[in-house]
Amino acid sequence: MHIEKLTDLARHIGVSAHHLNSEKKILIREIQRELGQEPCYLTDLRYSCNATCDWSDGCKKLTAAWLR
Numbered sequence: 001m002h003i004e005k006l007t008d009l010a011r012h013i014g015v016s017a018h019h020l021n022s023e024k025k026i027l028i029r030e031i032q033r034e035l036g037q038e039p040c041y042l043t044d045l046r047y048s049c050n051a052t053c054d055w056s057d058g059c060k061k062l063t064a065a066w067l068r
Contacts, residue, residue, distance in 0.1 A: 001054075006031070028055055 001009075006027050007020050019030045029039035032055075040046065041055050049060065 003027070010034075
């Protein structure tokens, strides 16, 4: 999802204004918080995550062999 769409979504669900100009991963985590989800986007939780969510395509990238 492009940053413009993320910003619109964040604004629509009530993310505070000072987060609207944040980098993409921070904005997604704030959206997750606002939706009552654990803010896990691009954290270490992604290595063991089996959930399918709106962010999984950008979050679950290939993992280096030493991290498996």
